[in-house]
Amino acid sequence: MNKKYLVLPAVLVVAAAVLAAVQLWPSPLKELRAQNLCLGMLTEETAGLLYDGKGGRLTVDEYESGKSGADPVFSTICFVNRDAEGGAADRPQYTVDARPTDTLNDPVQGATRLSGGRSGWVSPRQSEVQLPAGCPKEMKAGAEYVTVTLKVAPGVVVAENWDDTALVAASRTVVLEAVDNLAKQYDCKA
Known part of the structure; x- marks a missing residue:
């Protein structure tokens, strides 16, 4: 058998082995996404901080909009819900998503700007x-x-009796953990 015909199969085997090693190699991205909710952004404990007070198990739905080829973190909205008893639809608690942008939105009325080297704002209903x-x-x-945008469902706002201080504190914790x-x-800490 001619050795020149063995070169291509050997190169393909090596390439496949390298690709498999890269895919299986542990990374912070893979580890956090495996152990946390919302593509690795939230721990279960933090995810439960914004709550409508009506009971039910915490559920998370990661809805991907289907933009192929892009990192799923930019095409996924994470819906945090509470399951309802008796087969009713889950009750929304809030959504969280990450988006690339070239312009920043102005803070909503009554929002608190972050300090300490952080850029952004937090309010009772959106951060x-x-x-x-x-x-x-x-x-x-x-x-x-x-x-990272956090939008709080109206039921959570009502459950907190419109207590903006409590909502801002919980929202701040949720959105900062996500960030x-x-x-x-992505190993890009400040």
Whole structure:
């Protein structure tokens, strides 16, 4: 048998082995996504902080919009719900998602701007916080910023008796954990 015909199969076997090793190699991204909710952004404990007070088990639905080829973190909205008893539909608690953007939204009325080197704002019903400056490049976002947006469902606001202080505190914890865990996944911490 001619040895020149063995070169291509040997190269293909080596390439397949390298690809398999890369796919199986542990990384912060894979580890956090495996152990946390919402593509690795939230621990179960933190995910349960915003709550409508009506009972039910915490459920998470990650809805991917289907943009193929893009990192799923940019095409997925995470819906955090509570399951309802008696077969009724799950009750929405809030949504969280990450988006690349070149312009930042103005804070909503009554929002609190973050300090301590953080960029963004928190309010009782919606919060937007930017990942550290190096993250868009590491995430191959193609934009100047990556923003994590948290939108709280009306039922949670009512359950807190419109207590903005409690809602802002819980929202701050949820959105900052999401930002910190994404920064860990992509190794782009501030």
